[in-house]
Amino acid sequence: MAMAARQIVLAARPKGKPQLTDFRLEETAIPTPAAEQVLLEVQYLSLDPYMRGRMDDRKSYAKPLQVGDVMVGETVAKVTASKHPRYAEGDLVLAHTGWRTHALSEGAGLSKVDPALAPVSTRLGVLGMPGFTAYGGMRVIGKPKPGETVVVAAASGPVGSLVGQLAKIAGARAVGIAGGAEKCAFVKNGLGFDAAINHRGADFPAQLAAACPNGIDVYFENVGGAIWQAVLPLLNKFARVPVSGLIAQYNGPPPGDGTDRLPATMREILSRSLTVRGFINYDFAAEHYADFLREVGAGIADGSIRYREDIVEGLEKAPEAFIGMLDGRNFGKVIVRVGI
């Protein structure tokens, strides 16, 4: 073999923020497909906040990784050898290979990708799981009406950017929260939100309130923590809160000041008839995924739906990019171009 396969495994469970030493790059032989198998060569690896949860030994909607396991993740891969009747050499597929350059598959969980529909990397972002998280959460839970106000954090990211654009399509006001002036400029000017607020500003709660003069009807929650505290007083009667992520607490609960914030949140849920509903994108896939592909695919094709990717070169850069994403240092959907 001129070039070995590579993979990144969980070397140690992180304590709080993941460190580079929690990951380990391993070389292995490139495997050979047996009957009914294909060999996949990964082109793009998606990095997503949910992966942080899998690194902990805690029951959630999916089983935790064990130390030594290859990090999980969705990828776009090319079939480079096939003994499977449904796949031919050269086919592009969406796969759950994890953080690796090569993988064998018997076809379970693979789906073919049509490169004519949209750039294939978008199937990991705006036209993939993050995009469908935005679409499903807004369609089933958020349900914005014309004239309402929709707020989303991480607004330059793959979920938030589509949440705001879907709000605009529905005739609602879209207010994005992002970290720093550059991201805010992109959210407002590049994505067409009505307002963008920098959560790093000292007067962030006041700025957010000023940007929402009629209160908030939908808050798409993917962050938690201090941003939730700023949003809570602004929520209108009957506001809806789809909860798709809580990146601010994935590295452990934020440092407490001794205040139990649950009673205040429950009080507002009661007194303003709020709906707070968690979901995982595939909760809604059976009913809404086909509509998503058609509607958002068309929006990408005609340019009416915009998105931004933050491409990282080389599998070995994945741990560093992942750690940076958890700190909000990415700018757009984080995708690793794996190559070989």
Add this chain to the structure above:
Amino acid sequence: MAMAARQIVLAARPKGKPQLTDFRLEETAIPTPAAEQVLLEVQYLSLDPYMRGRMDDRKSYAKPLQVGDVMVGETVAKVTASKHPRYAEGDLVLAHTGWRTHALSEGAGLSKVDPALAPVSTRLGVLGMPGFTAYGGMRVIGKPKPGETVVVAAASGPVGSLVGQLAKIAGARAVGIAGGAEKCAFVKNGLGFDAAINHRGADFPAQLAAACPNGIDVYFENVGGAIWQAVLPLLNKFARVPVSGLIAQYNGPPPGDGTDRLPATMREILSRSLTVRGFINYDFAAEHYADFLREVGAGIADGSIRYREDIVEGLEKAPEAFIGMLDGRNFGKVIVRVGI
């Protein structure tokens, strides 16, 4: 006048638990109705946990009382003099007179009560606002399915007792939480719940878990605090949590131990796709109140829906009874027989 009218006003805003000195009994003249007015003589006054919220100077779904205002409350009253075309002497009505023996009304907010339908006191309990709170929350949010498990606290009270009976009618398992052996016996044997757990037991969380071997699909939240902490780990994927009250925190947030419990609750909302939705009974009145009166009225008439009332004699006993109710010392729906 042989007998003056009496009323109870908010004498001081409570700090934490209300004290008797936060109320004041006042005598006034019995008023005389002008044109288009009726004079009401109160027969029954309902005492309900929401009244605690009105005593604080805090924005909620209704305006706070001012010090010196008559305490708010729903009543069954008799029209003893009428200059209003729609009401005749002797009519019984539901009214929002507050804690008083007599009141004038121009008819707004009055509705006639048919004493043939059910004992009129039930229109303040199982067939009134508390009953409709149970009905609306279960019908719109809880939506129990056959074989699911429904849990409710304050299960011998007017909301909880109907929640469990509606769960049974829907084919679900009903588990009630109540304070003390006597209430638990009534919940299980008198109301027909499948199980009743005493929340004052030291091993309450373990007992609750044992009573819910398949987890919890609907938790009807009217208490909050420590009971929520015991329920949270038992909630199943897609569980629904109608939030109609938080009596454990009405006297102020429970004493903290420095733990912020919000992150853990949000994490479970996310990882188990929970729906937590607050409501006030009248959110659902337009759509569901007629069905409620028909269905629950029929159940009371044929004895298939059971209820318990805790009748207190005399308006002057209302403050003491109200304070006791907030501590869970009532046994059934608290109603003051006002008389004169």
